[in-house]
Amino acid sequence: MKLSRFMFLALLACPVVLFAQEVVKVSSYNPQTQDATAAIQAALDSGAAKVLVDKVLPEYRVTTLKFRSNQEVIFQRGVRVRAIKGAHQGVNDCLLLAKGVQNLIVRGEGDVRIEMNKSDYQDSKLYRPSEHRHLFPIIGCDNVVVRDLTLASSGGDGLYISGDETKNWSSNVLIENVISENHHRQGCSIISAEHLKIRKCIFRDTKGTPPAAGIDLEPNNTSQKLVDCVIEDCKFVGNAGGGFGAGINYTLSAPVSITFRNCIVEENPNMAISFWVGGSKEKLLEGDIYCIDCKIRQKQGIPLQFNNIRAGGVRIHFQDCEIDNRNSDLAAILLNTQFPDDVDGIDFGNLLIRQKASQPVVDIGALGAAKLYPPQGNIIIENETDERKAYDLVALASKHAGDEQLRNFLSTPLDTKGLKPVADKGNPQNTLRLRGEHNFLQYGKAGVPMTLTFTVPWHRDAPIHIPVTVRDSYNTFVAEFILTEEQQTFSFTPKYDSVFAFHFRTHWIVNVSSPYPGQGYDCSKRLGLMSCESDFYFVVPTGLEKINIEIWGDMGEKVQGQLYSADGELVDQTDYNFGVMFLTATRAQNASEEIWRVHVKGDEDHAVRLGSPLQPILFTSPENIIK
Missing domain, CATH: 2.60.40 (Immunoglobulin-like)
Structure with a gap:
């Protein structure tokens, strides 16, 4: 049975499952203590509408579990699932996999922990280095619900949402009440998605290899999309690279539409929020990104970073957001571009920044030929004595008028035909890195x-x-x-x-x-x-x-x-x-x-x-x- 989108939304709002009532238990397939993969996979392959991973072992040790369409998979309260030590030697091996499936629910009944072995994967004596040993890739899927789980310690991303060879995005995906922690690369990578909702989740303690963020929206090619992606009521804590952000270096198949609503971003040591949204060099990326009622609390690192915000391209909107920068000496906002296009498209709404009066508000890199247009909206600075003052965005922009003569900076194509040395001996000394x-x-x-x-x-x-x-x-x-x-x-x-x-x-x-x-x-x-x-x-x-x-x-x-x-x-x-x-x-x-x-x-x-x-x-x- 294929669910309509209306039926799918009803399913998201109600824990009652709309599939047939046949239930199979993993315990019926005699799961083995050392390797329970075959038993769980047999239950998943049974065609049952519901599969219950019941708590009959202290820990289910598995390699890779592949989910099927038209199925609800329930992990009973207290269940533990762990990757087998020494398994997942392939650089793209994962623990759970949903590829090309439809109408799938994967949920826990409380205190369910699914875990890999990150420290082992980071040991080059044990494993070939990789940033792609994800815990749960969702690839080319439609109508998927993941809720009430803790996903921990992968050698890549906790969740990886993208497309497959048939459809280059996943659609109608809900991630709810999930804790994604201690992953090597990302808490969650969103590569290509349409109608995605992530809510009431915690992304914390990502550390291993860049970007090392809580959530990173980062497509791999121009045929992918980020449409109607909503992240709300989530927390981003202690991620080495940053809380959340978008790194979009391609102009995608459709304008982006991304919303972060009512999120808390705190104690991410490098940065809190980062938007790198220049798209392809030859063509602007279009669309809108919203940050609504989000709170940033930083003790170190930059709270808010913008890079490659090109005039006529993606527009970034802030509404009722706050930055607590009182325990840092750095500027609250960092802005830069690598393109010659003018910088425009930021609306700060009524952004409130709490920080010392002597502290810089915006740190702008050299913009080269690009001109900075005054951002829309207002920034209000609240200093250490609780006095509030509007920050002058027009004066800020006036310092960056651009240089038209250098806008079309080009290099001559390399042509070495006919070139010869001017000396008989060369000098090998150099310190280049x-x-x-x-x-x-x-x-x-x-x-x-x-x-x-x-x-x-x-x-x-x-x-x-x-x-x-x-x-x-x-x-x-x-x-x-x-x-x-x-x-x-x-x-x-x-x-x-x-x-x-x-x-x-x-x-x-x-x-x-x-x-x-x-x-x-x-x-x-x-x-x-x-x-x-x-x-x-x-x-x-x-x-x-x-x-x-x-x-x-x-x-x-x-x-x-x-x-x-x-x-x-x-x-x-x-x-x-x-x-x-x-x-x-x-x-x-x-x-x-x-x-x-x-x-x-x-x-x-x-x-x-x-x-x-x-x-x-x-x-x-x-x-x-x-x-």
Whole structure:
């Protein structure tokens, strides 16, 4: 029987089940103490309308349980379910699974705890590292109710709600009165959903790997959706990454509609609420996000973060919300963007912030070319003597007028054909800590053997697995290998003269050392760095008058850039800030070719990029230049 949406909503409001009354008990299938998986799965596969997991064992030890359509699964009061120690070796293994099912209820009768073994999964001697050993994925489902359970200690997310190969979202899902605690990655990930309601739940103590939030709405591709997602009457406590938020880096198949109502967010050490909602670079993400009657209490970290709020895109509305920031010295609000689009679309409603009078209210990163429009609504500051004063949002916006000349900052596409070294010997010394996607460039001469050294100084004790592809100046495949050690060499003998690009992508840190002349780094896209101080040299061609360089620091992670002319004069420098900043300089007409230097120092994630028409290659020493 397929329920209409009206019938489903009636089901949500009433514990009485509308299915047939046949009931089977797991105890009838002789569950084994060491592994009860077969018995419980047999009950689920029986076709019964109701399956009762009755309390006949102190603990049901299982691998993976797969739910079926048109069924109510009831965990009797006091039941304990635990993942078998040593099981779930697959990086995507889960404990409970609802995939492609309809009309499913999974509920407890009180004091029901379902638990995995997070500390084991975090031990690289026991398990291959993964952030996807979820406790309960709900994938491509319709009409699902989960209530009255405690879900604990997964190697990924407590709940993971998404789509499958047939339908790229789940719909009509209710999560109610669930405690989701001590998970490795998220209390709950909402990847793709329509008509989702999460209410009267607690998400706490997520810690292990980023984002480490209570709830994170974060789609994986443009065909997914976040429509009519409502989170209400929930608590978010002690999550290492943050309470709740949305990280939407794709423009989705429909405008987003997300509501957080009457939620309490407290003591999440990094941040409370975060919205990164820029969508795809080429197309704005549209829709509305509401925070209504939510309370934030922080002792450390930033209460409220906004990133990539683009004019004409998603609108974020606050109504009757409060921030208690009295026990912190940080600003209550952090705002930044990585896009050149103007920043607009925030309505603070009547936001009340309690904090010291001397404390900053809004910390804004460098917005680059983007202009900040005055947010709508009002922010009221209540100081330590209970005096209230309106914060001047118009004055705040007036300090960030944008720079139209830099709005269309572009880099020249990389083209290394015909480039040759300027010196006979290279300088292998560099302190670069590369992170992200990179092309290390190395000139090679036909028949001359070469050996490069790759070092991975930071990888969180996880196994190293970084594929590297080598291509020549014409993008012809040459070789490939995988970095698996903290220090590893790669040797090859070019069959012809060329500049070879060593391409890799990593969340960890990589350093490349080469003693050969003609080596550099592709910066036609941002050259991503992590916690380092670097000097880069670049070629300024004859006749080029205007020099533009982009300096970027990730959200809250400060960086400073300094630009030096060929004679060593400091000609421009950025503030020590996060966000997008620019170094600019103007040379005399008909100036000759020169070698300039840019000095970059960043706290954590930062990047540098050369603007067109500069050749988009940075060098760590003048001896390494190719041109």
